[in-house]
Amino acid sequence: MEDRVETEHKHLGVFHLMWLHLEGLLNRIYRNNPLYHLHSIGVFLIWVALFTGIYLFIFYKINPEGAYESVRYLTEEQWWLGGIMRSLHRYGSDLLVTVMLLHLAKTFITSRHGGWRRLAWISGVFILWMVWICGIFGYWLVWDRKAQLVALFSAEMLERIPIFGQPLSINFSGAGSLDAIFFYILFIMHFALTVFLFILLWVHVSRIASARINPPFRVGLATLGLLLLYSILFPAGLEPPADLKSLPATVDVDWFFMFLYAPLKHLSVPTMWFIIIVATVGIALVPWLFPTRKGLTASVILKNCTGCEQCVFDCPYEAIYMQRRSDGKPFNLEALVSPERCAGCGICVGACEFDAISMDGLTEREFKEQILAISRELAGTKEGPTLLVFACSWGVDASANLDGLTARVLTVPCGGMVQPSMAEIALDAGVDGVVIAACAPNDCHYRTGDELLKLRFSGLRHPSFKTSVGRDHRIKMLFLPQTARREFRQQIEDFAEELRDGGKNTPCV
Amino acid sequence: MRIAAFIVSAIPFVLIYMLSAAEFHFYAPSDSMLKIAFKHSGKRLEECDEAGFLLREAERYRRENRQTQGVRMDIGILEKTGCSRERYPVELRLVVDGKILLEKTYQPVGLKKDGASYIYERFLLKKGVHNVKITLKDGKNSPPYLLKKMVNFPPQGIVLVRFDKRKDSLIME
Structure with a gap:
C-alpha cells in the first residue's frame, strides 16, 4: 500500500526512460559517468579553448597577408606545439558543441527545463549561439579558403539585417578591399565574445547554489587526454589561402560550426533567417511549450524559525534567503522562501530541525505524525520484517515493486526531504527497517538530494540522528534510477533477509 | 572496463573525425x-555652390566676431538657402x-x-x-x-x- 505526501510518483516518458537506460549502461563501464558531468565538461572545454587561443594569439599576425602565414607557420613548422595547440583549439570547440547539444538534450528529456529553471534554459540558448558565433569568427581569422567561404556567406546573411547601411560583401569583393583594421575587428570580436560567454554562463548558473562548473579530476583529465591524443593523431589541417578572385568551390566543412552555410546552396538568405529565427524562438519557448508540472511550494513557519540558515545552505536553487527578524523573537534572522524559485523538492524540510518549513501547508510535524501513524500500523502487523520505504517521486516506483513484502511506501518529492529523525520515528515505533530510495548518484533531479541524504545519515551534516544508538543495520539507502526495478526489488529482498537474520553486520548503505 | 570506457569515449571523436573536415x-x-x-x-539633385555659401558664412562670422562678442556661426545655412545635399x-x-x-x-x-x-x-x-x-x-x-x-x-x-x-x-x- 502506498501513502502519499501530496506527491505522486512520476511516471517518466519513453525518452526519459531510454536516457536512464543509457546512463545505466554507461555506469557499468565508467567510474564517473560523463553523462552526469556534461555541464562541467562544457565549461572545461571553454577553458581549453581559451588557453590554447592565448597561445595561438602570440604568433598570430593581424593583417590579411600575415594571418594565413602565421597559422601556416604554427601548423607546419611548429607542428610539435603550435600545431597541437591549434588542433586542441579546433577539436575542443567541436567537442564543446557536441557536449552542449547533449546537455540540452538531457535537460529536455529529463524534464529539467521548466519552472524555476527557465532562466537557465533561455540563457543556455544564448550561450549556444554565442559559442557558435565565436567559432565562426575563429574560422574567419585563419583567412584560408574556408574562411573566405565563411566570410562570403556570413556577409550575405548579415546584410539582410537592416542596421547595416552598406552591403558587407563589398569588403570581400577583391584584392585590396581588406585591410588590417578588419582583422583587428575580427580578433576583438572573437575574444570579446568569450568574455560575453562567461557573463552568460554566470547568468546560466545564477539560480543554482554552489554550481559545479569543474568536472571531477578524472573526467577532466580523461577529456584533455583524449583531446590531446586525437590532436596528435589527426592534427588540424589547413586549406589553401583565401583568394578573392576565385570561388571557394570545394571546402572541408566543419559541420559543428558551418552547418548553417551548407543549406545556403539551395535556400535563399531570407528563408535561412526565417528558419534560424523560428528554431531559436521555438527552442527558447520550450519551457512554455512543454511545461513541467508545478510541484509543491515551501513556506516558512516564522514562529518556529530560529534563523539557523541550514535551509539556505541546503537549498539547491537559492530559493530561500535570510532577512532581519520581523516578529521580535530573540533571533537575528528569519528565513523567507521565493515561491517562483522554489522547486518543491522538500530538501529544506529535510534540513530543518525546528518544524519551521511546510510544503503547501503540510508541516514537518504533520509529516512526522503521518510517519508515526503508519509506522505503528506497520509494527502491529504480525508478518515481518516490516519495512517503511521513503521513495523519491523520481526514482523507482516503490509501491509497484514490493509485492509479497510487509511494506508501506511514503512518496516524497526528493530523497533529500528525509532527515534522520524521520527514520528514527519509524524505528522507535517498532518498524523493523527503513528504506530510503533516492535517484541514482550524481543524477538527483534536484541536484543535491542524494548527497545531502548521505551526509545527514552519516552524521556529517545537520540535522543528524537524535540518538547515537547504533541502528545503521536497520536503515538502507538505495540510489537507483527509475529503470532499475529489478535491482530495487533484489536489494529490498536482501535487506529484508538481513533483518530476519538480525543484520548486525550490515552497513547502512 | 577501461577498454570499454575508452571505446565509448571515442564515439564523440569519431563524430569529430567525420564532421569536422568533410568535403563539401x-x-x-x-x-x-x-x-x-x-x-x-x-x-x-541640385547643383549649388556649397563651398561658396560656407566661405561667405565663415567670413561673416570672422567680421562680426571682431566687432562684438557672442556671434554664432550659422551651421544650418545650407538648409536655409535651399542647398540640398540629396x-x-x-x-x-x-x-x-x-x-x-x-x-x-x-x-x-x-x-x-x-x-x-x-x-x-x-x-x-x-x-x-x-x-x-x-x-x-x-x-x-x-x-x-x-x-x-x-x-x-x-x-x-x-x-x-x-x-x-x-x-x-x-x-x-
Missing part, C-alpha cells in the same frame, strides 16, 4: 562568377549574352540621402566566353557609363566589375 561542394567545377561591387555617388540614386543594368540579368536602382545612404550608393551583386555563370554589357546612370542629365566586353570566365573564377574613380569609368578585373 558549394559550387560546381564549371561554375564561374560575375561580381559587381563598388560604391558610387550619384549626382546632386543625391540621385544610381541605376545599373546588366546584360549578359543578350539577356537582362539586372536592372536595379540603388538609393543613396543617409537620412538626407546624401551618401553614396553601394552596389553589390553576384551572378553564377557557366565557364567560357560571355558578352557582358553594363550600364551605369548616376544623374538625370548625365550620360551613362558603359562597359561592354567579351569576357572569358575561367572555371571557378571570379570576374569583378568595379568603378575606378581615377579613370572615372567602370572597369573589369
